[in-house]
Amino acid sequence: MTRLLPKRLWSWAALLFGLAYFILPLIGMTEFSLKMRRGVYSFDAYVKVLEDPKFQETFSFSVFMALFTIVFGVLLVVPTAYWVRLKLPRLRPYIEFVTLLPLVIPAIVIVFGYIRLYNTSSWLPLTGTAAGTNLLLMFGYATLSLPYMYRAVDTGLRTIDIATLTEAAQSLGAGWGTILGRIILPNVLVAVLSGAFVTFAIVLGEFTMAALLNRPAFGPYMQLLGANRAYEPAALAVIAFGITWGCIAIIQLVARFAPKPATPVKDL
Amino acid sequence: MTETPYLEIAGISKSFGSTQVVRQADISVARGEFVSFLGPSGCGKTTILRMVGGFETPSQGVIRIDGRDVTHLKPSQRNIGMVFQSYALFPNLTVAGNIGFGLKVAGASRGEISSRVEEMLALIKLPQLADRYPWQLSGGQQQRVALARAIAPRPSVLLLDEPLSALDAKIRVSLREEIRAIQRELGITTIFVTHDQEEALSMSDRVMVMNAGRIEQIGTPFEVYNRPATAFVASFVGTLSLLEAVVSDRASGEVRVEGVPLAGLRIPERLANGDAVRLALRPESLRLDGRDGDQQFEARVTVVDFLGSVIRIRLQLGGTRISLDSFNDPTRPPPSVDETMQVHFDPQSVLVLAD
Ligand SMILES: Nc1ncnc2c1ncn2[C@@H]1O[C@H](COP(=O)(O)OP(=O)(O)OP(=O)(O)O)[C@@H](O)[C@H]1O
Numbered sequence: 221m222t223r224l225l226p227k228r229l230w231s232w233a234a235l236l237f238g239l240a241y242f243i244l245p246l247i248g249m250t251e252f253s254l255k256m257r258r259g260v261y262s263f264d265a266y267v268k269v270l271e272d273p274k275f276q277e278t279f280s281f282s283v284f285m286a287l288f289t290i291v292f293g294v295l296l297v298v299p300t301a302y303w304v305r306l307k308l309p310r311l312r313p314y315i316e317f318v319t320l321l322p323l324v325i326p327a328i329v330i331v332f333g334y335i336r337l338y339n340t341s342s343w344l345p346l347t348g349t350a351a352g353t354n355l356l357l358m359f360g361y362a363t364l365s366l367p368y369m370y371r372a373v374d375t376g377l378r379t380i381d382i383a384t385l386t387e388a389a390q391s392l393g394a395g396w397g398t399i400l401g402r403i404i405l406p407n408v409l410v411a412v413l414s415g416a417f418v419t420f421a422i423v424l425g426e427f428t429m430a431a432l433l434n435r436p437a438f439g440p441y442m443q444l445l446g447a448n449r450a451y452e453p454a455a456l457a458v459i460a461f462g463i464t465w466g467c468i469a470i471i472q473l474v475a476r477f478a479p480k481p482a483t484p485v486k487d488l
Numbered sequence: 489m490t491e492t493p494y495l496e497i498a499g500i501s502k503s504f505g506s507t508q509v510v511r512q513a514d515i516s517v518a519r520g521e522f523v524s525f526l527g528p529s530g531c532g533k534t535t536i537l538r539m540v541g542g543f544e545t546p547s548q549g550v551i552r553i554d555g556r557d558v559t560h561l562k563p564s565q566r567n568i569g570m571v572f573q574s575y576a577l578f579p580n581l582t583v584a585g586n587i588g589f590g591l592k593v594a595g596a597s598r599g600e601i602s603s604r605v606e607e608m609l610a611l612i613k614l615p616q617l618a619d620r621y622p623w624q625l626s627g628g629q630q631q632r633v634a635l636a637r638a639i640a641p642r643p644s645v646l647l648l649d650e651p652l653s654a655l656d657a658k659i660r661v662s663l664r665e666e667i668r669a670i671q672r673e674l675g676i677t678t679i680f681v682t683h684d685q686e687e688a689l690s691m692s693d694r695v696m697v698m699n700a701g702r703i704e705q706i707g708t709p710f711e712v713y714n715r716p717a718t719a720f721v722a723s724f725v726g727t728l729s730l731l732e733a734v735v736s737d738r739a740s741g742e743v744r745v746e747g748v749p750l751a752g753l754r755i756p757e758r759l760a761n762g763d764a765v766r767l768a769l770r771p772e773s774l775r776l777d778g779r780d781g782d783q784q785f786e787a788r789v790t791v792v793d794f795l796g797s798v799i800r801i802r803l804q805l806g807g808t809r810i811s812l813d814s815f816n817d818p819t820r821p822p823p824s825v826d827e828t829m830q831v832h833f834d835p836q837s838v839l840v841l842a843d
């Protein structure tokens with residue numbers, strides 16, 4: 221007991237230090253964001269930010285981009301991860317490696333690659349139109365979120381016995397579309413959603429790609445605001461932080477209603 | 489087989505890479521028949537079943553259902569019901585959703601689906617569980633739902649791969665009877681894979697015994713148990729004591745075991761005097777009392793297991809251990825250990841196996 225006590229104390233100290241490390245800057249920032257009016261706390265900075273038409277414009281642009289990216293990412297990743305687990309299990313380490321590449325290759329390299337390949341004088345001049353550029357940007361976002369999306373879905377697939385469920389569905393007459401849409405996707409929905417929220421957060425904060433492709437996204441707007449104002453960036457940071465925590469709360473909530481695997485399944 | 493076969497497996501072989509796991513299998517199953525595949529682990533039972541289901545393609549041979557060649561059809565085109573050892577219910581669907589899945593895929597109307605689901609729930613005696621999810625059910629309930637799901641779309645053949653192996657003993661026995669009753673009621677042609685001989689013998693119209701990719705025997709449980717075609721079947725199905733013997737007089741069916749002559753046995757044609765053979769004896773065909781025409785030998789008692797209605801006695805004859813089952817007789821206490829006693833048997837019940 222006498223030897224255990226100091227050990228306990230140390231763990232508490234470590235925890236408190238960790239909490240302070242994260243929470244103190246947050247408190248400081250929040251406090252600062254409320255100080256726009258001299259002498260009293262007020263939400264002036266928040267009102268200013270939210271009323272700015274530029275904010276509304278860029279924020280909604282990025283939200284739409286995020287939604288498209290998520291849909292595209294799900295359509296790309298779920299069937300791929302499923303197929304690899306089902307038919308090509310030996311390729312899994314390689315596929316996983318490929319999905320991790322975006323963490324190593326800087327976004328700026330990807331964008332320059334895009335601009336070189338799809339400029340107005342190329343064979344596929346995507347950068348020539350706003351819609352084409354948006355499409356490119358979405359591909360870029362999907363690439364950036366690939367490591368998180370793929371891992372989330374792959375982990376989700378591990379909790380169900382996809383091989384047997386697939387065979388059961390096939391014997392009942394189901395084709396691939398039905399199997400993916402009615403069996404696989406619903407069973408990895410929580411994993412897909414957590415991947416989706418990470419994607420959402422990445423897209424909202426992304427700066428390099430949007431700036432270089434010259435799209436009116438939220439990331440460049442935050443940068444601009446941060447460079448030119450005092451109180452508003454702090455307010456914006458608190459708002460962004462709130463959105464992130466909202467996402468996490470939603471993930472937790474959804475997880476509670478997720479289908480549970482009926483029997484514990486061994487890994488492949 | 490007098491009837492024309494409904495499911496016909498003709499000359500099927502299957503190799504994975506260079507290893508052949510099924511060799512030249514021929515089985516014909518009549519409409520409504522219940523056939524078990526019985527054999528040790530890894531003998532190829534599941535592989536044949538999966539070829540019937542369409543999940544593996546035979547390297548050779550043809551599979552026909554009701555006269556139609558299905559060898560190269562996709563699983564989804566075969567109209568086959570599958571039940572798996574691991575239940576494999578869809579975790580995101582309710583019991584009703586699971587049972588109705590096949591009909592929904594086939595494009596049946598809502599009304600049709602719900603009435604069929606209700607019918608199936610009544611059949612498996614779980615009408616109150618329609619809205620439960622699989623994780624809210626016990627193993628036995630899950631497997632019954634899996635059975636209902638497989639038969640709801642009225643499959644032409646029902647395939648079950650060790651459906652009872654994951655359940656505990658009590659439920660296994662009751663579900664065994666239930667499956668058989670439902671199968672009879674609906675008259676579904678059924679293949680049941682198991683490595684539990686009791687299951688195979690008690691449920692089936694016919695049993696197919698397999699070993700190392702080869703079919704050893706196909707016959708009724710009675711035939712397989714009492715007239716095993718090969719030494720493997722004899723030793724795999726039921727308990728068996730094997731006695732080393734030498735043919736001493738072919739004509740009178742006499743062999744010698746440890747020098748003791750035993751006569752009146754059925755000795756296969758191809759054996760000659762002096763050939764070494766093994767006598768296969770079932771525990772229940774050995775007796776403590778002799779009857780007319782019985783042969784006997786002397787053996788030493790090593791173990792006496794009192795099992796209630798049955799007494800299982802283990803004996804030693806030379807270097808061989810022998811099991812004897814006798815019904816309990818309240819008027820006579822069982823023999824004691826180390827006692828030497830006479831063992832009697834009907835020579836016709838002995839199987840003479842060539843070495
Ligand atoms: N996809 C596969 N690739 C390679 N070998 C396989 C494959 N499937 C089965 N085998 C091999 O084929 C043999 C027969 O397997 P099968 O699953 O049919 O056996 P089984 O009789 O069902 O055994 P058990 O009672 O253990 O289920 C085994 O040796 C197995 O290792």
Ligand SMILES: [Mg+2]
Pocket residue numbers: 533534535649
């Ligand atoms: Mg098997």
